[in-house]
Amino acid sequence: MASSGTATHKFNPHFTQTVINATGPNVSPRLRKITTSFIQHLHDFARENEITVDEWMAGLELMNEAGRMSNDRRNEGQLLCDIFGLESLVDEITYKLASDAKDEPTATAILGPFWRKDAPMKKMGDTIVSGIESTDRTWMHGIVTDFTTGKPVEGAVLDVWHTAPNGLYEQQDPNQPDMNLRGRFTTGKDGKYNFYCLRPVPYPIPFDGPAGRVIQALGRHPYRPAHIHFILTAPGYKPIVTQIFDRNSKYIDDDAVFAVKDSLIVDFKPYQADPKADFELPYDFRMATFEDAKKHSIVGSNEDGA
Amino acid sequence: MASSGTATHKFNPHFTQTVINATGPNVSPRLRKITTSFIQHLHDFARENEITVDEWMAGLELMNEAGRMSNDRRNEGQLLCDIFGLESLVDEITYKLASDAKDEPTATAILGPFWRKDAPMKKMGDTIVSGIESTDRTWMHGIVTDFTTGKPVEGAVLDVWHTAPNGLYEQQDPNQPDMNLRGRFTTGKDGKYNFYCLRPVPYPIPFDGPAGRVIQALGRHPYRPAHIHFILTAPGYKPIVTQIFDRNSKYIDDDAVFAVKDSLIVDFKPYQADPKADFELPYDFRMATFEDAKKHSIVGSNEDGA
Numbered sequence: 001m002a003s004s005g006t007a008t009h010k011f012n013p014h015f016t017q018t019v020i021n022a023t024g025p026n027v028s029p030r031l032r033k034i035t036t037s038f039i040q041h042l043h044d045f046a047r048e049n050e051i052t053v054d055e056w057m058a059g060l061e062l063m064n065e066a067g068r069m070s071n072d073r074r075n076e077g078q079l080l081c082d083i084f085g086l087e088s089l090v091d092e093i094t095y096k097l098a099s100d101a102k103d104e105p106t107a108t109a110i111l112g113p114f115w116r117k118d119a120p121m122k123k124m125g126d127t128i129v130s131g132i133e134s135t136d137r138t139w140m141h142g143i144v145t146d147f148t149t150g151k152p153v154e155g156a157v158l159d160v161w162h163t164a165p166n167g168l169y170e171q172q173d174p175n176q177p178d179m180n181l182r183g184r185f186t187t188g189k190d191g192k193y194n195f196y197c198l199r200p201v202p203y204p205i206p207f208d209g210p211a212g213r214v215i216q217a218l219g220r221h222p223y224r225p226a227h228i229h230f231i232l233t234a235p236g237y238k239p240i241v242t243q244i245f246d247r248n249s250k251y252i253d254d255d256a257v258f259a260v261k262d263s264l265i266v267d268f269k270p271y272q273a274d275p276k277a278d279f280e281l282p283y284d285f286r287m288a289t290f291e292d293a294k295k296h297s298i299v300g301s302n303e304d305g306a
Numbered sequence: 307m308a309s310s311g312t313a314t315h316k317f318n319p320h321f322t323q324t325v326i327n328a329t330g331p332n333v334s335p336r337l338r339k340i341t342t343s344f345i346q347h348l349h350d351f352a353r354e355n356e357i358t359v360d361e362w363m364a365g366l367e368l369m370n371e372a373g374r375m376s377n378d379r380r381n382e383g384q385l386l387c388d389i390f391g392l393e394s395l396v397d398e399i400t401y402k403l404a405s406d407a408k409d410e411p412t413a414t415a416i417l418g419p420f421w422r423k424d425a426p427m428k429k430m431g432d433t434i435v436s437g438i439e440s441t442d443r444t445w446m447h448g449i450v451t452d453f454t455t456g457k458p459v460e461g462a463v464l465d466v467w468h469t470a471p472n473g474l475y476e477q478q479d480p481n482q483p484d485m486n487l488r489g490r491f492t493t494g495k496d497g498k499y500n501f502y503c504l505r506p507v508p509y510p511i512p513f514d515g516p517a518g519r520v521i522q523a524l525g526r527h528p529y530r531p532a533h534i535h536f537i538l539t540a541p542g543y544k545p546i547v548t549q550i551f552d553r554n555s556k557y558i559d560d561d562a563v564f565a566v567k568d569s570l571i572v573d574f575k576p577y578q579a580d581p582k583a584d585f586e587l588p589y590d591f592r593m594a595t596f597e598d599a600k601k602h603s604i605v606g607s608n609e610d611g612a
Binding site for chain 1: 523
């Protein structure tokens with residue numbers, strides 16, 4: 001990368017400082033730091049690449065269009081961030097565990113744009129699949145434990161969602177029942193959970209908006225490897241937003257939104273013991289109390305900032 | 307600024323390169339350069355400031371909201387760019403004259419979000435003011451010349467727009483006639499132009515959207531100094547997008563969108579000679595042919611890029 005100094009000399013050398021200095025005296029240190037750095041990077045980017053008015057306008061139109069497409073059911077701005085790896089990066093930054101910790105809670109992964117609140121509350125052993133014939137029926141089960149004590153976590157709510165075999169989430173697909181392939185399960189004293197779902201498939205991110213156009217312009221494929229999304233919450237514990245990925249899925253090494261982590265790769269095992277399932281998927285989750293999370297710097301160092 | 311190296315060590319050191327490497331082999335050099343630099347700055351910004359998921363989400367919501375507010379009559383995304391000085395900077399980059407040129411065409415300034423296409427065609431001597439009583443009636447006149455030959459430019463179209471005394475452009479104000487305080491004038495053989503307008507007033511950028519919230523959060527004032535907007539076009543000449551600023555206006559040294567340039571500051575002179583005007587505003591424009599513009603590097607150096 002050219003340093004900002006190289007590219008600056010042609011242009012007004014005081015301009016960036018003028019914009020930075022416009023920030024008022026009573027702004028919090030955190031907001032001032034972020035704003036100053038944002039302005040510096042934004043201006044350096046423009047100067048280093050000698051961005052023209054037409055190029056800027058093209059980027060701006062992309063941004064405005066993404067905003068216009070975004071609503072309760074779709075977040076195109078988020079998708080734009082995702083294809084540039086930003087959501088995965090801030091996820092890593094926010095939840096990074098201090099490297100000297102002996103054990104680790106379950107790793108996090110990006111939320112993605114398809115989560116919906118108020119997924120149906122289910123009972124253990126229920127299925128989240130409705131109206132889909134499949135040979136990828138999966139029996140998922142495991143236990144939620146405290147990552148320091150190893151004890152079961154009671155009252156943990158596991159919020160799960162994944163795509164249908166056609167690669168679409170229910171809100172993208174008028175042919176699926178509302179809230180299909182979504183559910184919430186609450187653990188009892190034993191911390192255990194189990195339910196039926198499907199073995200998911202790789203799918204392309206939505207292609208009909210700015211993010212799709214960018215992916216295409218950059219000569220990239222739009223596919224995500226097969227994965228299941230989770231949010232885990234429990235009283236006194238730090239929530240975990242994560243995904244698990246099918247080891248044998250195409251694109252496992254080449255996720256369009258850069259979310260795969262080694263510790264989140266899982267194996268779907270062929271399963272004969274249950275006529276209602278074709279695969280078994282055992283997976284345990286480890287949660288950290290807020291106290292432990294703080295002790296091990298799992299939360300971002302600036303959580304108390306502005 | 308912290309260098310990216312300082313802040314990187316905590317986080318996956320290969321992540322940014324992975325995202326950069328996803329760009330395909332057949333992408334144009336210009337797009338590859340811009341994308342690579344964008345990803346690097348975006349990630350460096352996130353790491354240097356340890357941006358958390360919540361902070362990123364807040365920024366994303368701001369961006370999506372700006373897009374949703376943007377339409378034919380309002381460009382909130384552009385306004386967000388403007389308050390961070392980006393439009394003024396890309397304007398400088400795009401139209402920078404090589405510093406060894408002896409004379410200069412009229413300097414450029416940002417378009418801003420209030421231009422409308424198809425402003426009414428007017429005759430010389432017409433007024434662009436409709437239904438407004440004012441003691442700031444202004445007789446503006448001058449000549450459009452070729453900046454190298456000094457000869458008048460025939461057929462130059464001067465597209466002018468400014469705010470009403472209440473600080474609002476007509477499209478922001480249901481009480482103004484459509485296209486009020488806008489007009490287009492075409493020069494004849496003598497290159498001269500003249501029309502009646504008003505001496506404009508300082509006004510705040512719109513405060514009811516994300517840009518207004520950011521300005522407020524940063525403890526900044528939202529005002530622009532009094533100015534008149536122009537776009538000049540003429541056959542064979544490079545278009546000029548510019549503004550002229552009233553020397554005696556409040557905020558002349560402190561424009562909320564950083565657009566003021568010394569050569570664009572003008573004097574409104576009290577005027578007795580004409581009962582229809584309170585002020586006289588003489589101002590000449592100098593245009594460059596496309597050929598001269600290229601010779602003097604007025605266009606961005608990458609205009610032939612992707």
